[in-house]
Structure formats: structure tokens, C-alpha cells
Amino acid sequence: MRVGDGWHEELDGALAKNNDVRGRLRARMLMPRLPRRAEPVRRVANSSVAPEYRHDLDGLRGLAIALVVVFHVWMGRVSGGVDVFLVLSGFFFTGMLVRRSEIKRTLLRTGRRLLPALTVVLVTVLGATAIARPYTQWGDISGQTLASALYYQNWFLAGAELDYLAPDPSVSPLQHLWSMAVQAQFYLVILVVVAVWARRSGQRMLLLAGLIGAGAVSFWYAAEGAAQHQAWTYYDSGARAWELLAGAALAVAAPWIKVPHSARAVLAILGLAMVISCGMLIDGASRFPGPAALFPVAAAVALIVSGMGTAPWVNRLLAALVLVRLGGLAYALYLWHWPVLIFYLAQYGKVTPGLQGGLLVVGVSLVLAVLTERYVETPLRQRGYTEGMRYRRGVGFVTAMAGVGVLVAALGWQAVLKANPAHAPEALDAVQYPGAAVLFAGAVAEPERMRPTVFEAQKDAPRPTSDGCITPNRDVRVCTYGDENAARTIALVGGSHSEHWLPTLEVLAAEHRFRIVTYLKEGCPLTLVDEPSYALAPFPECREWSVEVLDRLAGERPDWVFLTATRPRTDDGDTVPPEYLDIWSALSERALNVLAVRDTPWPRRDGVTYRALDCLAHRGTAYSCGIDRATALTPENPAAQPASAYPNVFPVDLTDAICRPDRCLAAEGNILVYRDEHHISASFARTLAPELGRQIGAITQWW
Known part of the structure; x- marks a missing residue:
């Protein structure tokens, strides 16, 4: 410049x-x-x-x-x-x-x-x-x-x-x-x-x-x-x-x-x-x-x-x-x-x-x-x-x-990448690839090639990532998954950390016959403020979108609203941002029941996230590329206590199906847990369905 x-x-x-060459050089x-x-x-x-x-x-x-x-x-x-x-x-x-x-x-x-x-x-x-x-x-x-x-x-x-x-x-x-x-x-x-x-x-x-x-x-x-x-x-x-x-x-x-x-x-x-x-x-x-x-x-x-x-x-x-x-x-x-x-x-x-x-x-x-x-x-x-x-x-x-x-x-x-495009893995065999079942069901996983591979990982995403049902802008996009003719409805609402639960819910919807209606926006958990405490910059577009979504939920009246309840702290552990409590109050005022799921642990060092797949590609192991549980999560679900003040909010916690008692590994049951810095892969999300189904069934009494 x-x-x-x-x-x-x-x-x-x-x-x-000066016509003399040496003179000019001098x-x-x-x-x-x-x-x-x-x-x-x-x-x-x-x-x-x-x-x-x-x-x-x-x-x-x-x-x-x-x-x-x-x-x-x-x-x-x-x-x-x-x-x-x-x-x-x-x-x-x-x-x-x-x-x-x-x-x-x-x-x-x-x-x-x-x-x-x-x-x-x-x-x-x-x-x-x-x-x-x-x-x-x-x-x-x-x-x-x-x-x-x-x-x-x-x-x-x-x-x-x-x-x-x-x-x-x-x-x-x-x-x-x-x-x-x-x-x-x-x-x-x-x-x-x-x-x-x-x-x-x-x-x-x-x-x-x-x-x-x-x-x-x-x-x-x-x-x-x-x-x-x-x-x-x-x-x-x-x-x-x-x-x-x-x-x-x-x-x-x-x-x-x-x-x-x-x-x-x-x-x-x-x-x-x-x-x-x-x-x-x-x-x-x-x-x-x-x-x-x-x-x-x-x-x-x-x-x-x-x-x-x-x-x-x-x-x-x-x-x-x-x-x-x-x-x-x-x-x-x-x-x-x-x-x-x-x-x-x-x-x-x-x-x-x-x-x-x-x-x-x-x-x-x-x-x-x-x-x-x-x-x-x-x-x-x-x-x-x-x-x-x-x-x-x-x-x-x-x-x-x-x-x-x-x-x-x-x-x-x-x-080379264009000629050899990565694809999300097809349905994985539950015996060879038990995933989360090794943690919550005691399944045994014989060594197999990890899926998705580090090249497949980013493609192993929920359907809204590729079908346009998660909006990048102000528009409210509403899509339906699961059993479209079912009488029971769960509204999946928020940003990409709500979205990555869709594969899990789709497995349950096929088994228990309910609809999943999505209201998703990139980087935007529901909020009523222009600059949430967890945001890196003002994001008034998120607030405007959230207000419209709340109004639509009040009109559509789903049986349950499914959204994330926690975020990682700037140091260690996770917490419930105060802006989330405002959303719980707004949903309570509209008489809407909430399934508030604890966010998945974010792999990070000194507060900065990293991609486990990069670590694995750089001679790392599932253990070394993971994160200590005490660093990623507080000992108890931080949403449990504040949710007790809201009769319509029911906390859901699947961290025991994602992390071991001491560490959250980058891969479990031969399946890669994370597809990028902090979103779980769709393949691993599907293996969480039995545990999520157990908790939702106990709360909703649907099965």
C-alpha cells in the first residue's frame, strides 16, 4: 500500500x-x-x-x-x-x-x-x-x-x-x-x-x-x-x-x-x-x-x-x-x-x-x-x-x-477437492458405530474407521444448513420436518446450536409420530436486546427476528418449544445468559411450554474455540483433541436452578451422553463428535436420540 x-x-x-552512469549511480x-x-x-x-x-x-x-x-x-x-x-x-x-x-x-x-x-x-x-x-x-x-x-x-x-x-x-x-x-x-x-x-x-x-x-x-x-x-x-x-x-x-x-x-x-x-x-x-x-x-x-x-x-x-x-x-x-x-x-x-x-x-x-x-x-x-x-x-x-x-x-x-x-467432493456419511451401522451409546447405554465399540472423516465432517450437518431453512438474514423461514400430518408439534427455535439437534429430533419424530417446525437464524438464539452479553457485536437484526418469531409462536401454539438454555462462559464452565431468562419470561407470558436443552460443550483453549478435526488431522487423538469436562462444563446444569422459577420451562441435559466424567472426547463410539469448532455432527446427534427421547418422554408424557 x-x-x-x-x-x-x-x-x-x-x-x-548527469549522463555519466557512475555519477548517476552514486x-x-x-x-x-x-x-x-x-x-x-x-x-x-x-x-x-x-x-x-x-x-x-x-x-x-x-x-x-x-x-x-x-x-x-x-x-x-x-x-x-x-x-x-x-x-x-x-x-x-x-x-x-x-x-x-x-x-x-x-x-x-x-x-x-x-x-x-x-x-x-x-x-x-x-x-x-x-x-x-x-x-x-x-x-x-x-x-x-x-x-x-x-x-x-x-x-x-x-x-x-x-x-x-x-x-x-x-x-x-x-x-x-x-x-x-x-x-x-x-x-x-x-x-x-x-x-x-x-x-x-x-x-x-x-x-x-x-x-x-x-x-x-x-x-x-x-x-x-x-x-x-x-x-x-x-x-x-x-x-x-x-x-x-x-x-x-x-x-x-x-x-x-x-x-x-x-x-x-x-x-x-x-x-x-x-x-x-x-x-x-x-x-x-x-x-x-x-x-x-x-x-x-x-x-x-x-x-x-x-x-x-x-x-x-x-x-x-x-x-x-x-x-x-x-x-x-x-x-x-x-x-x-x-x-x-x-x-x-x-x-x-x-x-x-x-x-x-x-x-x-x-x-x-x-x-x-x-x-x-x-x-x-x-x-x-x-x-x-x-x-x-x-x-x-x-x-x-x-x-x-x-x-x-x-x-x-x-x-x-x-x-482436487472439486473432483473428490466430500459427502455426509449414509446411515451408520449401530453396532459398528454406536456413538453416544457407549456413554449412556454401555455399548462396546470395536475399532473402526472414524466417521465422518475429517474431510466429511463439515458436510455432516443438519438439513437446514443446506436446504435454506436456517436464514442468514431478517426473513423468518418456517419449515416442517418429521411427521407432517402428526397432531403433536415441537417448535425448534434459535440459532445453529438449536439446529444441530434436528437430526436427533427427526429420529424421535419417526418413532413417536410428531412434527418438527423450525424457526432458525444463523448466530441468533432468541433475544429481546440489540446487543446480548454473549455477542461480539451489536446484532439488532436478531432482536427484530426474535420478536417476530415470538409472535408467530403465540399464534401457531406448538405443544413444546425446543431451544438452548446455556452458553459457554468466557473462562471455564457454562452459564445461562440473562437474555435467555427474558425469553423464558416472554414464552411464559404466551403460555408456551419450553424444553430448554443444555448446550453442547465447546472445545476451546483459553476461551478460544478450535476445530477438533484439525487437531485430529495434525496427529492428534480423540482424547488429546478433546477438552476437560471441568473446562467445558460446570459441575451441575446451570439452567436447573433458574428454570425452577418458571413453571413452563423444563431443563434437558445430555452432557453425560456426550462427555465422560473427566473429559469430552473428539470422537466416541467411532463417530466424530464435532463437525467444526462447536457444532456436533449429524451422525453423532442421531446416536443421542434414545437418551433425548427418554428425557422428553418423561417431561411431556407423550410416550
Whole structure:
């Protein structure tokens, strides 16, 4: 993200004055940041001459990348630095375009600036994944490699947030490249916009009005999206566009911006303070790019404007050599720091690197960034001196071949997966695969190949995952399973942890003749608040959906409502969130009876969930890939005591059929328990039917 490079060609000429090759080389060594003379360019109508190079903005870029790295490594938070990058990218790229109109040349120059370093990182990540990560992650990483190389990583991640068949991308070493994809998409769009503007009118005011209008629409879209579905909106290019457009509009309006020096000094102080404090004051991961992102965007705009003229002391401070040099490394450092951090955490089984580990991560990232900048980026950006031409061509050839290799390897693995699709296992023999029966019925399981396999696991899901009966949005979808003509009805309500009980209920419905009517929404247990205590971000869409579902339940009058009663604690054990009690009260007011099932234990280390199937693929065993029962569950069902205050709420607890007295294993009775981080596989869920049937029968007296 070398956002300041658009200004360098406006200062060309110093080195071309000396025709002696050695003299030019010496000058280049003395002034390494001053490039040679560019070819003459055709100015766009009504464009202004490029202003003096802004070293303070290089320094701002250096400060932003420092904040990004520090907050990622030690604080696990979003710093706002990426939002500053977006504004700067919009400012510099658009400013460069309105001063010149050669689209082909701009595309080539931008590609030469961005692709080589990205290729080096992708090659390294792909190789390290093949060597150090479980093969169950190769499919996801190869898919994200393609998405990163082709600059649609943000959409890949957005889809993964909504698609419950996709692996969780939260620990992907390529997750951070979503911002590169957003910027690349913006570059392509703004290239077309400026090209049309230059050819048809060349009126700067018209272009400015268009950018402001588009930014306003994008901001409204981001505000609406952040309030409704934050996970998707965070990666949405349309929701992020206003941050880039803020910088773009500023670049177009620059000739008209005249601010007194005293006011610019105030802007500089406020802007710097806001950039530094943003990550500490705002949890950007749960609120950006909504209105809260105005904070870092306004800070970046203030610092850009404050330097338009005689620089205040803050801008001179940002132009300090150390920050400027760090700004020069910003792109390479951004590319490297995240995969280094993720591989470190995975290698040592840690959730956070700590002080010493964090220093190691930062140090390694800096070394890799310097090497990438010096031996890959710089040679491919410099032209015109014969001594370096052979090396430059060699680097270009090697990176090009590496890029082709990355695409071939990633596409090849995706093709292998496509040609050998995983399928959920058919009905398993109860003698060979007793599953949970070894725990609650004393069944004996002779060793057999585990099913589902680690490749089949994610497909071994309840039917709503694939038939569309669990909604990803605000719509209330109602589906019927079991005996559709039965007189008795159980309503299965809530999120995916209600959904994964459907295979168990289907077995019972076939045996005891009742209907199952589902009201399911991804990530949404019933709630009456916008931001439940267990949520990572506000989710008002869940509350709105829940209110409508409660009204429908009151009208449909099912015999029983089946939903989850507990969630894991942030430390050890499980608990009943207060929001669940509000739902119990609401159902009681509607005279609806409730089967409140204790949630299944979540495999986790230090509060962070992990995929048992990855652990098994990485030389783990059913025991080592499980979790201590005392870590996953409190000694007694936490729903039992509060449920006693509600005559309509009856707790159901199947944890003794899932966990042994001391540990919850990753597989029982030759069946994999978990299909991902915390959902039980459909095959294992079916083996729980006898125990669930015993408890439901005792409560309902249906059998």
C-alpha cells in the first residue's frame, strides 16, 4: 500500500541531469528515495501542478502501520490504522489520476508496485501451510490464496461469515488481505470514473460532486449494514468505499482548500491525537465501517488538510526520518505481520504471543519487510540504470513464475477437492458405530474407521444448513420436518446450536409420530436486546427476528418449544445468559411450554474455540483433541436452578451422553463428535436420540 508513491514522479529529474552512469549511480545511493525522471505525461484538463511531496503523510503511514501491528500482536483489537490507510490510498491514487490520464500506464505501474511483494507472501504462506498446518486447512487456505491473488478476499471472508458450511476464517494467515482487495476494487472503479470525466468534461467540480455523492450513499449503506449485520458489512466494498472516497474527494478539492495556519495547527493536533487513541477508545472490529469509523477517517483527513501549506509542528514531527522510513515499509510490513503472528500462535498453541513472543513476531516481520522492500519492491520500481537491469529482470521473472506457481497450486488443490467432493456419511451401522451409546447405554465399540472423516465432517450437518431453512438474514423461514400430518408439534427455535439437534429430533419424530417446525437464524438464539452479553457485536437484526418469531409462536401454539438454555462462559464452565431468562419470561407470558436443552460443550483453549478435526488431522487423538469436562462444563446444569422459577420451562441435559466424567472426547463410539469448532455432527446427534427421547418422554408424557 505505497500510498505516497503517486507524488514521486512529479519530482523526477534530479538524477537524469548527469549522463555519466557512475555519477548517476552514486547520486542514487545518496538519495535512495528520489526516483529518476519519468517520461513526459499528458496533463488532464483543469488539473493542477502536483504539490510538493508530503513526507508527513509517509510518516502518517508509518504511524498507522505501527498501530496496526501493535494492536494486532498485543491487544487483539482493530486500531483504526487500516481506515487511515484507506483514506490515504483514496487521496494519493485519485490525486495521481486527475493529474495524468494514461490508464494503461497507471495500471502497469500499480501492478508493478503491488503484485511482486504480495506474490512473495502468498508463496511463503502456501508453502508454510503445506508444511506446518493440518491438511484439513489446505482447502480453505488455497481458496483464500486465490481470493487474495485475484483481489476478492473481502468477499470470500464476507461469504464465510454467512455460510455455515465454510471454515471459520478467524485464524487464517491471509485474513488481513481483505483491505488490499477493497483498495484494488476501488482503484479499478476510480480509474474508469476519472477516465470518463477527463474525456467528457474535465470539470473538477463535477467530479468532486460525484465523489461526494457516492461517498454519502456508501456511508448510509455502511451505517445500515453495521446496525444490521456487522460481520458481512465489515468486509463489504460498498460499505468501505466512503472511506476511500473521503480521500479521493479531498484530492480533487485540494486546489480550493485554504485553511489559516492556526486552524491547521489545531487540526494537526486533533488528528494526531485521534489516530493514536482510536484503537483504545473504539472497538473497530464490531463497529467499523459504520458511523464509528468517522473517528479515524476524520483524523486522517485533518492531518492531510493540516499539511496543505506551511507545515505545523505536528506535520513536521510526522516527517521525522524514522516514521518516514517505517512508512516506506508499510506495505511489506502489513503483508508480513499477520501471517507471521498466526503461524507463531499455531506453532506454539497460544492465544496471545505475550511480550517476548510479540517482540519476536514484530522483529521477524520487520526483517521480512525490509528484505522484501529492498530486494523485490525497489528493483522492480527503479528503471533506467544498466547495472541493475539484469537483477531487475531476474527478480521480475522469478516473481512472475512464483505468481503462476501460486495460482496453479491453489487452483490445483481446489480442482482436487472439486473432483473428490466430500459427502455426509449414509446411515451408520449401530453396532459398528454406536456413538453416544457407549456413554449412556454401555455399548462396546470395536475399532473402526472414524466417521465422518475429517474431510466429511463439515458436510455432516443438519438439513437446514443446506436446504435454506436456517436464514442468514431478517426473513423468518418456517419449515416442517418429521411427521407432517402428526397432531403433536415441537417448535425448534434459535440459532445453529438449536439446529444441530434436528437430526436427533427427526429420529424421535419417526418413532413417536410428531412434527418438527423450525424457526432458525444463523448466530441468533432468541433475544429481546440489540446487543446480548454473549455477542461480539451489536446484532439488532436478531432482536427484530426474535420478536417476530415470538409472535408467530403465540399464534401457531406448538405443544413444546425446543431451544438452548446455556452458553459457554468466557473462562471455564457454562452459564445461562440473562437474555435467555427474558425469553423464558416472554414464552411464559404466551403460555408456551419450553424444553430448554443444555448446550453442547465447546472445545476451546483459553476461551478460544478450535476445530477438533484439525487437531485430529495434525496427529492428534480423540482424547488429546478433546477438552476437560471441568473446562467445558460446570459441575451441575446451570439452567436447573433458574428454570425452577418458571413453571413452563423444563431443563434437558445430555452432557453425560456426550462427555465422560473427566473429559469430552473428539470422537466416541467411532463417530466424530464435532463437525467444526462447536457444532456436533449429524451422525453423532442421531446416536443421542434414545437418551433425548427418554428425557422428553418423561417431561411431556407423550410416550
